[in-house]
Amino acid sequence: MGKESSMPLRRDVSAAVAGTALSLGLVCAAALGANASEPYAPPPAPAVGSAIHGFGDVTFTNDYITPRGLLVTNTGLTTQILNGLVFNLYKGPGLISNASLTVGIWNDLWSEQDNPKVGSWNEFDWFVGLNFTIAKNWNAGVLFIQFLSPPGNFRAESNIEFSLAYNDSNHGWPIVPAIRQSLKAGRATRTTSSWELSRLTRSSTTIGPLL
Known part of the structure; x- marks a missing residue:
């Protein structure tokens, strides 16, 4: 059992x-x-770069001289604030390898201006422009900018600026030469133009990708 x-x-x-x-x-x-x-297993997809970037700059000085040499103020403290956004529209191979849209504002504050309505706010500018990278080292752009005087010191003025610059940053002492043509429309629809050959400088600070 x-x-x-x-x-x-x-x-x-x-x-x-x-x-x-x-x-x-x-x-x-x-x-x-x-x-x-x-x-x-297939590798993960690469991270997509940001399409929007911000920039800004704050300058403190004892005078305000325009880029063309016009003296605006030379007493007290002048504070100039620049900020804006850059939207990347296109990036790829080919003759035109990059295209972007830039929008921004610029403000000038003068400590010795005591306007009863706007205080020290001396000037306000806003701008919008398109920029293209051509053949890797050439930068072409068109910019619309309007100059406004909050205290009413001058009439509103609008300019259209065309620019062409060469990026020589791969060389030992880059100067980034640029040529610009500025068109100004007067009150009677009269248009005046000027040419400028200069060194392209950048003093703004990138504050990083936003999206």
Whole structure:
């Protein structure tokens, strides 16, 4: 009776052992299969660069002289604040490798101006422009800018500026020469233009990608 009663128990134990071994085998096979597939898994997609960047600059000085040499103020403290956004519109191979849209504002504050309505707010400018990179080292752009006087010291003036600059930053002493043509529309729809050859300088500080 002992032998007969022990036979079902052995069969049950054998079945349990076999089932356990089969389960372990499946688990190990699945783990090995997963590990084996890891080296062949496609790499994650590269992060997409930001399409919007911000820039800003704050300058403290004892005078305000326009880029063309006009003296506006030379007493007290002048604070000039620039900020704006750059939207990347296109980037790729080809003759035109980059295109961007720039919008921004510029403010001039003069400590010795005590206007009853605007205080020290001396000037407000806003601008919007398109810029293109051509043949890697050439930068072309068109800019619309309007100059406004919050205290009413001068009439509003609007300019359209075309520019072409060469990026020589790969050389030892880059100067980034630029040529600009500025068109000014008068009150009687008269248009005046001027040419300027200068060194292109950048004093703004990038505050990083926004989106």
